[in-house]
Amino acid sequence: MDKIPILQFSRRDALRLLGTGSLLAAGAGIPLRAKPEGKAKAVIQIWMWGGPSHTDTFDPKPSAGYDYRGPFDKPIATKTAGLEINELMPLVAAQSRQYSVIRSMTHGIYAHETASYAVQTGRKPGERLVYPCTGAVVSLFKGKDGAAGNLIPPYIVLTQPQGRFSENGFLPERYRPFATGGDPAQARFAVEGIVAPGVSDQRQKDRRQLLHQLNTLEHAMENDPSIKALDQAERQAYELILGDAGKVFDLAEEKDEMRDRYGRNTFGQSCLAARRLVERGVPYVTINYGGWDTHVQNFQVMRQKLPQMDKGLAALLADLSDRGLLDSTIVWWGGEFGRTPKVMWEAPWNGGRNHWGACFCALVAGGGFQGGRVVGATDAKGEEVKDRPVYPADLIGTIYELLGIDLNARLPNPQGLDLRVIPTAAEGVPMAGRLKELV
Amino acid sequence: MIWEPGILPLLVSFLAAAFAGTIPEDRAAPFESAGPIASHGRIDELTFARWKQLGIQPSGPCSDEVFLRRAYLDVIGTLPTPDEAAQFLGDAGSGKRGALIDRLLARDEFPDYWALKWSDLLRVKSEFPINLWPNAVQAYYRSIHTAIAANLPYDRWARQLLDSSGSNFRVPEVNFYRAIPSRDPQAIAQAVALTWMGARASQWPKPRLEGMAAFFSRVGYKSTSEWKEEIVYFDFTQPTRAGAVFPDGRAARLTPGEDPREVFTAWLLAPGNAWFASNAVNRIWYWLLGRGIVQEPDDIRPDNPPANPELLGYLERELVASHYDLRHIYRLILNSQVYQMSSIPRDSRAQAAANFASYPVRRLDAETLIDAICQITGTAEDYSSPIPEPFTYLPENQRATTIPDGSIGSAFLDMFGRPPRDTGLASERNNTITAEQRLHLLNSSHIQVKIQQSVKLRTLVQAGRTPREPVERLYLAILSRYPTSQEWQTVAAYFQASKANRWQAATDLAWALINSAEFLYRH
Numbered sequence: 001m002d003k004i005p006i007l008q009f010s011r012r013d014a015l016r017l018l019g020t021g022s023l024l025a026a027g028a029g030i031p032l033r034a035k036p037e038g039k040a041k042a043v044i045q046i047w048m049w050g051g052p053s054h055t056d057t058f059d060p061k062p063s064a065g066y067d068y069r070g071p072f073d074k075p076i077a078t079k080t081a082g083l084e085i086n087e088l089m090p091l092v093a094a095q096s097r098q099y100s101v102i103r104s105m106t107h108g109i110y111a112h113e114t115a116s117y118a119v120q121t122g123r124k125p126g127e128r129l130v131y132p133c134t135g136a137v138v139s140l141f142k143g144k145d146g147a148a149g150n151l152i153p154p155y156i157v158l159t160q161p162q163g164r165f166s167e168n169g170f171l172p173e174r175y176r177p178f179a180t181g182g183d184p185a186q187a188r189f190a191v192e193g194i195v196a197p198g199v200s201d202q203r204q205k206d207r208r209q210l211l212h213q214l215n216t217l218e219h220a221m222e223n224d225p226s227i228k229a230l231d232q233a234e235r236q237a238y239e240l241i242l243g244d245a246g247k248v249f250d251l252a253e254e255k256d257e258m259r260d261r262y263g264r265n266t267f268g269q270s271c272l273a274a275r276r277l278v279e280r281g282v283p284y285v286t287i288n289y290g291g292w293d294t295h296v297q298n299f300q301v302m303r304q305k306l307p308q309m310d311k312g313l314a315a316l317l318a319d320l321s322d323r324g325l326l327d328s329t330i331v332w333w334g335g336e337f338g339r340t341p342k343v344m345w346e347a348p349w350n351g352g353r354n355h356w357g358a359c360f361c362a363l364v365a366g367g368g369f370q371g372g373r374v375v376g377a378t379d380a381k382g383e384e385v386k387d388r389p390v391y392p393a394d395l396i397g398t399i400y401e402l403l404g405i406d407l408n409a410r411l412p413n414p415q416g417l418d419l420r421v422i423p424t425a426a427e428g429v430p431m432a433g434r435l436k437e438l439v
Numbered sequence: 440m441i442w443e444p445g446i447l448p449l450l451v452s453f454l455a456a457a458f459a460g461t462i463p464e465d466r467a468a469p470f471e472s473a474g475p476i477a478s479h480g481r482i483d484e485l486t487f488a489r490w491k492q493l494g495i496q497p498s499g500p501c502s503d504e505v506f507l508r509r510a511y512l513d514v515i516g517t518l519p520t521p522d523e524a525a526q527f528l529g530d531a532g533s534g535k536r537g538a539l540i541d542r543l544l545a546r547d548e549f550p551d552y553w554a555l556k557w558s559d560l561l562r563v564k565s566e567f568p569i570n571l572w573p574n575a576v577q578a579y580y581r582s583i584h585t586a587i588a589a590n591l592p593y594d595r596w597a598r599q600l601l602d603s604s605g606s607n608f609r610v611p612e613v614n615f616y617r618a619i620p621s622r623d624p625q626a627i628a629q630a631v632a633l634t635w636m637g638a639r640a641s642q643w644p645k646p647r648l649e650g651m652a653a654f655f656s657r658v659g660y661k662s663t664s665e666w667k668e669e670i671v672y673f674d675f676t677q678p679t680r681a682g683a684v685f686p687d688g689r690a691a692r693l694t695p696g697e698d699p700r701e702v703f704t705a706w707l708l709a710p711g712n713a714w715f716a717s718n719a720v721n722r723i724w725y726w727l728l729g730r731g732i733v734q735e736p737d738d739i740r741p742d743n744p745p746a747n748p749e750l751l752g753y754l755e756r757e758l759v760a761s762h763y764d765l766r767h768i769y770r771l772i773l774n775s776q777v778y779q780m781s782s783i784p785r786d787s788r789a790q791a792a793a794n795f796a797s798y799p800v801r802r803l804d805a806e807t808l809i810d811a812i813c814q815i816t817g818t819a820e821d822y823s824s825p826i827p828e829p830f831t832y833l834p835e836n837q838r839a840t841t842i843p844d845g846s847i848g849s850a851f852l853d854m855f856g857r858p859p860r861d862t863g864l865a866s867e868r869n870n871t872i873t874a875e876q877r878l879h880l881l882n883s884s885h886i887q888v889k890i891q892q893s894v895k896l897r898t899l900v901q902a903g904r905t906p907r908e909p910v911e912r913l914y915l916a917i918l919s920r921y922p923t924s925q926e927w928q929t930v931a932a933y934f935q936a937s938k939a940n941r942w943q944a945a946t947d948l949a950w951a952l953i954n955s956a957e958f959l960y961r962h
Binding site for chain 2: 112113114117125126127128129130153161170172173174176178179181190192193194195196197198199203204206207210211213214215216217218220221223224226227229230233234236237238240241414415416417
């Protein structure tokens with residue numbers, strides 16, 4: 001095993017490191033290495049915020065009766081043995097060779113924030129420490145390879161941030177994701193901070209010059225480290241505002257047919273933007289795809305949202321594959337939990353489903369994950385894991401391994417504690433083994 | 440209008456620059472004053488002695504403009520209004536700095552701002568990993584705010600928090616024991632040590648931590664039939680744990696009928712136990728001067744000695760002698776020459792910084808920054824919390840510094856490093872500038888819209904009678920000073936060049952000043 005130097009950040013060390021770099025150059029100067037043999041270089045995480053029903057997506061139970069399956073009684077068979085999926089996802093069904101489905105994800109947590117934390121960090125909620133989520137860890141270990149001269153942030157969320165509990169945890173601020181804001185489905189994707197609608201490039205230049213002339217304190221203290229950091233951050237910002245680095249967000253560079261293929265909606269265009277980011281070397285992109293918390297009128301929501309998801313996800317898998325990027329890009333689809341297998345027909349739910357932490361689905365593709373397989377199974381009604389439980393730490397650990405991140409490497413933290421990438425047995429986090437069957 | 444003869448402060452600045460020693464006059468112009476560095480009291484004597492001993496070259500004294508802005512931001516976390524700035528700068532009286540300090544300490548924003556700092560330390564948060572829940576957060580926050588507003592003696596306040604028993608709604612102080620992610624006695628001991636002793640017990644040798652944990656082994660928690668009500672109490676059914684040892688190594692004898700927390704508190708507050716008072720004064724010093732006499736401010740231990748033990752000892756004794764009057768300590772520090780130094784260093788060595796030879800620049804806290812931008816532009820923010828359900832929304836116009844609950848926030852506050860209130864460590868607050876923050880300030884629609892659509896700025900820009908007046912008002916509103924003659928020339932040229940669109944030029948000026956180091960950093 002590689003020897004990883006012990007990193008104990010004092011706050012001053014962290015400030016010094018941060019002062020010389022920035023969020024956009026995460027990892028530079030940090031003596032941490034990823035093991036080189038990893039096949040994957042990037043992750044596109046489709047975060048199904050709210051917790052999509054497992055039985056209405058990748059684990060249908062057509063014979064469980066109307067009170068369980070609702071109106072969805074015609075699942076689509078796929079080329080993958082044992083895999084039927086919801087009838088509203090024909091395009092994804094046709095691509096089944098590209099991905100595998102884990103039907104036995106479990107953690108037993110029923111609240112959004114704690115379940116999100118568990119799924120995205122692999123840790124138990126309620127500890128004294130708040131661990132960083134997967135994207136922040138990948139940004140820590142893989143961010144130094146950076147994208148486009150390190151100017152594009154290594155960890156990007158399209159488009160809205162997920163909230164504090166699932167981000168950088170105890171890692172320094174620079175590992176927080178950059179949330180784009182804006183809407184990629186609009187004529188111009190107004191990435192917050194990078195594209196300011198209504199301000200011409202000339203005016204950008206003029207007022208930047210005005211700022212430089214009037215920056216009296218900066219002139220008086222130009223050798224001070226924190227003033228230097230401000231100056232450097234400004235130069236990096238303008239590389240994205242006026243320079244070439246920001247063009248990665250300009251979806252108008254894509255052909256119309258390509259944009260249509262993904263679907264002209266926020267999710268579809270986010271998938272396209274994610275592909276462009278990965279192409280430019282960004283190691284971790286999360287598409288924060290909300291609206292799956294279907295307590296009320298679950299089936300109406302599914303009819304409205306699933307076709308959109310079907311199109312975007314299928315286009316992403318096919319496009320990555322066409323470009324030869326799927327081998328080095330992990331696509332991870334999933335939410336914080338599943339939903340009550342038994343439908344609540346009564347008011348006020350009117351055909352809703354509640355939270356369900358006992359079992360849920362995840363889809364993985366690319367980056368070394370085998371396609372065309374199904375892992376684990378739930379019981380006849382989709383209420384419990386019947387076969388091969390997979391805990392969040394098992395899935396995340398497999399993703400890290402494929403990226404070449406040493407699972408035993410230490411995570412820098414302000415208290416200087418001995419914390420590892422994946423929980424040790426002593427931490428009491430449930431694990432059932434990494435996904436060797438998919439690698 | 441009071442500030443119309445704007446020439447006086449300008450004149451002062453120019454005079455200051457002329458006498459500013461080794462710094463070229465144009466550089467130090469609005470930031471330093473002409474006067475000598477003079478001792479105002481014991482803090483200065485003790486600090487000057489260190490400078491002399493170590494051969495440290497101190498910075499010059501700060502100008503009135505700098506002092507005004509610094510005092511407002513440090514004491515009440517709020518920018519002076521243009522009128523307040525003009526009034527102070529136009530006042531020729533000699534005691535005006537001391538008078539300003541007294542006014543600020545009496546302002547309503549004082550308890551607001553310091554309740555924020557203390558809530559960081561006391562981990563006031565509804566959800567995750569601290570789980571106080573909203574009702575208890577309100578009660579806890581209100582008790583903190585009230586204690587600060589009433590200037591409750593610090594030792595009494597500590598005792599109330601440490602020895603409390605009762606319902607989390609009715610005895611809000613018990614939430615101290617609920618605002619800890621774990622109820623394990625060692626976790627409680629760590630929180631107590633960090634809060635009241637500025638010590639990181641997680642780094643202590645194991646027996647020492649166990650010895651302290653014994654005092655918290657009989658803290659009981661039980662729920663009631665009321666939703667989310669919880670009683671914290673002395674649980675005498677738990678056995679008295681043997682091996683209780685005070686952090687100074689002295690063994691304690693616990694009797695079964697006695698709440699061991701009270702034994703610990705008695706030790707903590709005993710006269711002669713310097714730990715308690717020195718942590719308090721060191722924190723206040725850290726909050727005001729950006730660096731503790733013991734640095735990090737919450738890492739007090741024998742092998743991390745204070746930069747100036749005499750100074751720390753003096754403040755400690757002052758706190759005890761004033762019957763634990765925290766505001767007395769603020770007043771002593773704020774009135775000192777050491778607090779009133781310029782930020783422009785003349786000595787770049789680490790020991791100069793460690794001995795406070797200049798006032799260190801640091802980026803405004805997230806809450807202060809957004810409040811300042813809202814104040815300048817006359818706009819408001821939305822603060823909400825998605826957890827726990829149902830969502831919480833704060834009324835419009837609530838300032839970020841007065842948000843009671845660490846679970847309630849905004850993307851801006853998160854981006855600018857507001858502490859998550861997970862551990863109470865001072866380093867949780869992250870004021871490092873990042874490119875993402877820079878992008879946001881320079882070019883986000885959020886800030887752009889605030890400036891561009893600001894009725895307040897528009898009124899301010901339109902009302903001027905001379906071309907210079909609106910520019911001076913913008914300077915007073917944003918930088919709390921008048922423009923220098925060089926700045927005025929630059930601005931006049933910029934307005935000249937964009938004659939057709941005066942409002943656009945004015946918004947560009949406001950944008951430039953908001954993005955300047957002088958606005959973004961405490962200095």
